[in-house]
Amino acid sequence: MQAFRQTLTTIPGIGPVYGAGLLAEIGPIERFPSENALAKYAGLTWRPHQSGNFDADIRPLTRTGNVYLRYYFIEAAERVRVRDPQFKAFYEKKYHEATHHAHKRALVLTARQWVGVVYGMLTRGQIYDERKLMPH
Numbered sequence: 001m002q003a004f005r006q007t008l009t010t011i012p013g014i015g016p017v018y019g020a021g022l023l024a025e026i027g028p029i030e031r032f033p034s035e036n037a038l039a040k041y042a043g044l045t046w047r048p049h050q051s052g053n054f055d056a057d058i059r060p061l062t063r064t065g066n067v068y069l070r071y072y073f074i075e076a077a078e079r080v081r082v083r084d085p086q087f088k089a090f091y092e093k094k095y096h097e098a099t100h101h102a103h104k105r106a107l108v109l110t111a112r113q114w115v116g117v118v119y120g121m122l123t124r125g126q127i128y129d130e131r132k133l134m135p136h
Contacts, residue, residue, distance in 0.1 A: 008118065010127040013079035018072060022118065025069035035119035042069040044112045070111075073118075077111035087114070 008019035032038040039045055043065030081091040090113060095106035121128065 007121055007125065007127055011076075011080060011117075011121075012083035012128075014076055018076045018079070021072045022069070022076065025066055025072060026118075026122070029119070029122040032119070035116040038119050039112055039115045041065050042073055042115065043067065044070060044073060044108065044115060073111040073115060074107060077107060077114045080114060081107075081110055 006019075008014055008022060009016060026032075026038070029038075032041065036045075077087070081087045087110060091106050091110045094109045095102050098105040117128075120126075
């Protein structure tokens, strides 16, 4: 567990508290077959809101799942976006795309993107490398 916490603390902005909190709430990463399963467990997925050909742009979070893990992911995304230029660019792109609640939406989308990075780091046991783990 110590090695995994040290893995997460290589991310700019993630210290021992957030690293340990994320690991404590995630538990063994092997429980999750994919990053989507981890995101669903954290409650960082959106409910469908559609009817016929209509597909709503504004969708609420499911908010089912581990509230503490969701908190850690969102707070960690806030700290990472300030220190990492690639996550900052992703956040700003989503901020400008949002029509309502721009900061909250962009931050949650950044947190969802960050779930994939954390999942990749923990499953591979690798340290943070912004060139390999760049958000899309």
